[in-house]
Amino acid sequence: MEIQYLDIKRKHLDTVVIVEVGYKYKFFGEDARTASKELGIVCIPGKFRYDEHPSEAHLDRFASASFPTHRLQVHVKRLIQANHKVGVVRQVETAALKAAGTNRNTPFVRKLTNLYTKGTYVDDIEGLETPTAGSGAGAQSTGYLLCITESNAKGWGTDEKVQVGLIAVQPATGDIIYDDFEDGFLRSEIETRLLHIAPAEFLVVGDLSKATDKLIQHLSASKTNVFGDRSRVERVEKPKTMAAQAYSHISNFYAGKMKSSQENDSDKQGAILDKVHQLSEHVTICLSAMITYLSEYGLEHVFDLTKYFQPFSARSYMLLNGNTLSSLEIYQNQTDFTSKGSLFWTMNRTKTRFGQRLLRKWVGRPLIDKSKLEERIAAVEELKEGENTIPVDKLKFMLGKIKTDLEKVLIRIYYKKCTRPELLAALQTLQEISGEYLSVKTPEESGFTSTLLSESVSNVPKIYDDLNSFLEKINARAAKDDDKYSFFREEHEAEDINDFKLSIASVEDDLNTHRKDAAAKLGKSKVDYVTVAGIEYLIEVKRKAPEEKKVPASWQQISATKTTLRFHTPEVKRMLQERDQYKESLAAACDKAYKDLLEDISSKYQQLRDCVSSLATLDALLSLAALANQPGYVKPTFTDDIELNITGGRHPMVEQLLLNNYVPNDLSLSHDSTRALLITGPNMGGKSSYVRSAALIAIMGQIGSYVPATNARLGMLDAVFTRMGAFDNMLKGESTFMVELNETSDILKSATPRSLIILDELGRGTSTFDGVAIAEAVLDYVIRDLQSLTLFITHYQHLAKLTTRFPAGELKNVHMRFEEQNGGKEVVFLYEATEGISHRSYGLNVARLARVPEKVIDVAEVKSADLEESMEVCKLGNLSRMMKGLLADGSEASLDKLVEGIAQL
CATH class of the missing domain: 3.40.1170.10 (DNA repair protein MutS, domain I)
Structure with missing residues (x-):
């Protein structure tokens, strides 16, 4: 041993x-x-x-x-x-x-x-997931295993570029994502993909650059990381000839499958091979490494399912990079890193696990194809308007009855790891649901007018006949009890199973007959067998009884008490051994027959998966319809113009968490008029909540959801970029100001006129004069050159003068209203956005709210007043010098210069 x-x-x-x-x-x-x-x-x-x-x-x-x-x-x-x-x-x-x-x-x-490992565990239908649907549980990983490799593309230092390939597999569902892209010094592209995919485990091929390695360590090493848990990191070597080896390995892998597959499957395997040969070198290396890695766990068959083999960066979705996902709290809040308080938590009203997973994808991938978006929101509207009607209630009822994760059971069937009770529950659930819609032969007969709804409903009954053929072979009671020996109905039992059962019955009949011989040897009329401690076919003899002396010497004593002896005869021992051998052979035959059934069901995997995908779509749409039925939610109007016009907009998460009423606000941005808002106001006055609510409404609209507003007219945005919050990035050796500028630089390189940019207090990480200069230059560039829709929060009141550079009104000043009380010592926040500028930030009021000692605040008030007075003296000095110059010159040009200078002061 x-x-x-x-x-x-x-x-x-x-x-x-x-x-x-x-x-x-x-x-x-x-x-x-x-x-x-x-x-x-x-x-x-x-x-x-x-x-x-x-x-x-x-x-x-x-x-x-x-x-x-x-x-x-x-x-x-x-x-x-x-x-x-x-x-x-x-x-x-x-x-x-x-x-x-x-x-x-x-x-x-x-x-x-x-x-x-964490990324390959599929032996339990619950997997490693936490509770579902609005439970407020901690943010969890998605169960993806992500393989990544990179090579240096060009440059060094802050100009460094790397070429990155990745492939992410979700063994529990069969989904596969791949991508190949170039990334810069900040590694923002890698971070964006990691935050979207949220892997449970990393497979790193070869050495990574320091910046990439540190990013993966940062995202995976902490229990409070963005994935909600520690992610496992496995590393494998990358020889110099890895690309050629990978191509050969993948070719052999699929060629082997083509040889072993049936004729009708060989064309499918050939198409798979053609598809993988079109992958880039970096992705091919990752695919080869992933096949090798998953082969160790018996999960390499997942790569047969190329229908769910999708690129990450298909540009049919709005770009939400890593910063945006974090700043806008798309998947988890920034307080305790749980899902409660996130946009996904707000929108998630799904009834099934697979519906929840699909909605999560939708939330992270808002649509930019207007026709697809209108198709989705039309489906949501039909479900909303059809609340309490028979077709909608029927859908809700059927989805509510699904207690198992059908998507995961299907892939477990494909891996041959599904248990008998799981198989029965999945097949019966699908049979019941598809049977309810058996009369639906075409989308037009579905009872819905929306294309998305009618096609999804009409997909459901297509598998009914296959399900019936599988279920008629199964003994439901035995399957529920996980009884392998009676799992198949008698007429569908394999011949060897029946033979072994007959052999066992014959041996047990012989054992029963043997009682007469045993009784004769003991001189008794009859003997009954007893079972003690799991040992069967024992013959009991009372101590000191006449028959005790008649017990043959060949009988083996098995156990005894004070009054009783228990024996096995040689014949019983022989027959039990023979019966046990038959039982073992029967068990093996039953397991083989069950695996053969799973193989048959696997041949219909795509049809079954399509049905479950349709159910997931219906569940996600019903979730959006439930949200649309909330008070104060409205269907947005989509236009081809570049605009964001919101009346009575509210922050979707904050209003659910607030005990009192949320104050709604209006916001209007348009490429042809006001492209940017410069937002000022006191600390804690609601500036960040105001801009976040606008961004979240835009994102929700393009997900296909109703939005928390009185009215919303939305142009199709291609991206939302945020630069919010300030922190040191010690892992990268970057200061607060460096982080600010690097992130801002990335935004300026990536944004288009159809992007929404949110910049919060840009320039605060350095001296006031440098900060003002940078903030002013960035804002001017965004409005004049990029022409993106922009929300710019600042405490630099000097920036308000920039509106004079844009006489057409491209930039407007907006401030959050407030009221002063107690001689300015107290401020009442009204949380209303209105035109104009706030001339003070009221930081001392925040200090009072934070319970800073009053003596400290008193000193701060004196210093603040002194600084304001010195600034006024400087302004008067500048004005005096200008006046002297004017009196000395007296020309018209000097007069114009004076007027301009006074305006700037």
């Missing part, structure tokens, strides 16, 4: 190995210490090392820890969540077959049968 274990462990030193020993699973050595720490189970002292170290020479056995067999999946998941790679070693030899073999005196044969 110890030799077996060491042989396996030395091949998997990076793995926590769990070994099946009888009715328990055990850990040995250092793994036992790890298990004790992570699982809270007792570690029995012993050797911890696997290398016969002299320091442990006095110990004769390994340290160990154990748990009952039925707790395996519970403990495996806990170890995976703690970022361990876990292997399960099972006995692959049964007691009955071993007893019949020639190696009966050797230890049971054990093999590593399963390997798990």
